[in-house]
Amino acid sequence: MEELRLLLVDDEEHFRQVLAKRLSRRGMAPEQAGSGEECLTLLEKQPMDVVILDVKMPGMDGLEVLRRIKERYEKTEVILLTGYANTQDGVDGIKSGAFDYLSKPVELDHLAGKIKQAHEKILWEADREREAEFREKMEQRMVAAERLASLGTLAAGVAHEINNPLAIINDSVGWMQLLLNKTDMAETPIKGQLEKGLDKIAKSVERAKKITHQLLGFARKGNSVFSEVNLRQLAEEAVQLVQKEASYKEIEFVQEADASLDSIWSDAYQLRQVLINLLTNAIHATGPKGRIKITLQKDGEQAMLSIQDTGQGIPQGDLERIFEPFYSTKPTGEGTGLGLFVTRGIVEKLGGTIEAESRLGEGTAFRIKLPRVHQNHGGLEEDGRTGWLEKVRDMADKPTSPGEKPS
């Protein structure tokens, strides 16, 4: 039980001291106040769980103090001490929100029991509040997930439809560019201007294409193909694929791997995609002659994979948003803002987690944790939560989610 904060308010000093001492002996040492005014002043500085409050006091009487306490400190419970046989005060007090009342002379067992009950009520309500808060948070998260899911479906549909006209624009431009280079066109004075315009169209198609392909990549149906994956080999392959881009900047790759980490059970195709996304980002972030370090470690039931660059780093404010869809810090037209969003989606689908850590001027590290052995169809994370993307897919695919973890 949490520490009980108890306040005893009575104008009769002797009575108060004796009662306080006896309560202390039972492990309920109270703070003390000799008047209603003193009680309220004390509460301002120090919140209390339970107040034992004498009704009959000179100055502000107990019932008035009770009303003010209930007005300002909703959660504080008040036990009234009424004069002998004066039940009317007690009844009035309960109407004003007192937890209960006891008539003097007070029987200690009785009082201690009431204090305990009041305290339990407070704890129970705090629990309920936490639970409600948690439920609300989960609901908000589900709403966000559902919104993202329908956004994903819509976006994929749009992307697919847009690809066809894009292909037509693409080939029309290409054809016109070819025509401009035929000998009979070489003399045209506006050839340069036409070429400029066509070049802009071609570049814009390229840009739109990047977006539609990534959207379709995100909405890809989630049938992961699990097999034994050698992470070391996979990392080497991924490095090979981005090597060319890195060589322009003379970026050096360093790989460090736990000798004990052998193969894991995962989807090689999708993991390769994740590695390529992260390595490409790292190359973009890293200046000439920088270094990108890939670390593979065994961590209990999990494999940890980190990619660390020596780039300019990501400010804290941006770091919180990098996994959001359409969030990009690259110049307009260069980043789609989908790379990390898709990356996180894949990692979570594979039952893993991804996080980023960054220091300005020093670089950024992305850390991925993956189960070494695939746990169950549902893609359970290490703490038992199902990845949100998986959940979204399950909701979209079928009314009930199959393969619940057996209990």
Add this chain to the structure above:
Amino acid sequence: MKREPIKVLLVDDEEDFVEMLSLRLETVGEEVTPAHSGEQCLEVLEGKAIDVVILDVKMPGMDGIETLREIKRRFPAVEVILMTGHGTIESAIQGQALGAFDYLLKPADFNELMEKLEAARKKKVEQNR
């Protein structure tokens, strides 16, 4: 030395796409026959010598995968490059299992398309020598 044009059969239900890509391929010297459905594609193959078919996967009626199956059954010497509008690799993998030479994502990069066309024709020539 004049290069031998590649005899391409371009199959897509998007007529504008077929028209523009045909014009582009013809401008670089290839010989293109257009078709707008799987059925039409097979009809053309009946009567004309074709090196490479560029085949859209998603078409109403007979789709690309079905058409591919028929091509490989009846005209095994003809190479097929699948063109898919999906960002999906699945239809491409399925296609390759059925004997497609390669695949491209729409909108395709023209240089990439040319490289694949060239490679497909080379394979066809070598296998039918």
